[in-house]
Amino acid sequence: MTEPTALDPLRNQWWAVWDRLRRNRAALAGGLLFAGLLIFVALGPLLWMVDPWQIDPDNRNQGPSLGHPLGTDQLGRDLLARLMVGGRITLAVGVAAMALGVGLGVLIGVVAGYFRRLDGVLMRLTDLFLALPILPILLVLVLLFREALAARLGEAAGIFLLVVGAIALTSWMHTARIVRADVMAIKERDFIVAAQSIGTPPRRIITRHILPNVLSPVIVSATLGVAGAIMTESALSFLGMGFPPDVPTWGRMVFDAVDYMQQFPGRVLWPGAFISLTVLSVNYLGDGLRAALDPRG
Template sequence: MTEAVHSSNMKADKPSSQWRDVWRQFRSHKGALLGLFIFAVILFGVLLGPYLWKFDPTYVDIRARNSGPSWSHPFGTDQLGRDLMARMMAGGQVSLAVGLTAMALSIVLGTVIGVLAGFFRRLDGVLMRLTDLFLALPLLPLLLVMVMLFREPLSRNFGPETGIFILMVTAIGATSWMQTARIVRGDVLALKEREFVLAARSIGTRPTKMIIRHILPNTLSPIMVSATLGIATAIITESSLSFLGLGFPPDFATWGRLLYDAVDQIQLYPLRVILPGAAISLTVLSVNYIGDGLRDALDPRIRGR
């Protein structure tokens, strides 16, 4: 009987896990919860919406062109009679796919460069000067040059849609890794002087194993925050390039391309500008709030309050 009571007291006193504490702190951030809900609704709409709304986003119906919102076309139609709701969902799939893939590329690049610069002293100077060089470059002109140089070769080799997708992801990911690299480097510089890393080094642990087992798991918090903010940056960059007419082909819908197509008729049909603009703004705002909530939840000084 005494042992049962003792074991029940131990279960009651058992500390909660780290991720449960993270979720509890994240839930206390009302803006992050609202951002997570909005982002989930947008994901649901663009991923599952086409299965419920079966209009072809490329179908041209000249007789229904420039129609206002109706039961058959809730968002109306464009100048070619294409259904705007279907094009919004198709455009969201492309914009979010570019944002997520470019974010993943930039996070991988930034993490690798940050870990190498922070852990290996002889590489620190070279890699940080490279990071400073990329930070000093005007990114939009650099992106425009990359698009102009590689657009045609990639389109010929992979097709218009796949080629431009590869170009967009590579261009955005290769020009947005610098902040992640600086953040990870700072964490690695602090971590490699900690007792557990010094103990692992004293027993002859190889640098590669030390990085994978001890360094990277302890840098996940800033990496996750950078990832959420990187999605927003990538979506805005893709929309900007598409708005300038340097993105996907005209018949391939993205939110930025919908803005580009509608800007000439903004006074006659303002809804065509409001819809993709609101989708971009809500997505970026919700992702930024999620990043703020993760930053607070993953900071042990705040989580312990």
């Protein structure tokens, strides 16, 4: 978007978006909460300098104390430190997998909706992916590519990429369907014909006229996608197919603690609460963003 700002004597449109977002209390609360979570996982470990991998058999299953504000786990590792480090991975996987999955879904949806010729092929592909049982596919993907990727990119980066890619590859279908339906409806509107009559080529009709008008369902998909990606990552880790067992993620921590839920409910509640707060804040933020981006809102 190059030319527009100079044409608005009244205001820059991004200021208008910010203005609408700022007046939406729920969105603002969601945004602040999400920012708080990011700060917690990004800066937390710099302030709370306890090694999350430090095993301390003498201090297993401790309750909250000054040395361990949230207690310790079954190996005596500090829960607060693990929450901070685990959150980094969880949030990164959630956001990256969502972005990749939604991006793929939007791409396929727009191409299928706009170019009728490709519609049949792409939609059958979408149906195919929808019909596949997700978890076995994920397991096969991980088994097949884990070694190769780890060898090429290093253990951590390889597994991160694999988990993100596998989640994205199995979660784009609903976005693609919704976007396709919306694109097909918008394609018939007069303003698309008007753009064609000017000679606007398809790629700019898509970026300028179609994408901004399918933003609402995309943002809804994206906010749900973050939650879904965090859940799927937890399941993968639980099955031993995600990150190695000693790498903390929020989902992994919940699963590890489920066995001890009767005795130490805090160990499930804390990571569970962080997952819920993330999903909640992203939903409110996404909903506010959707409303703020619509000039009619």
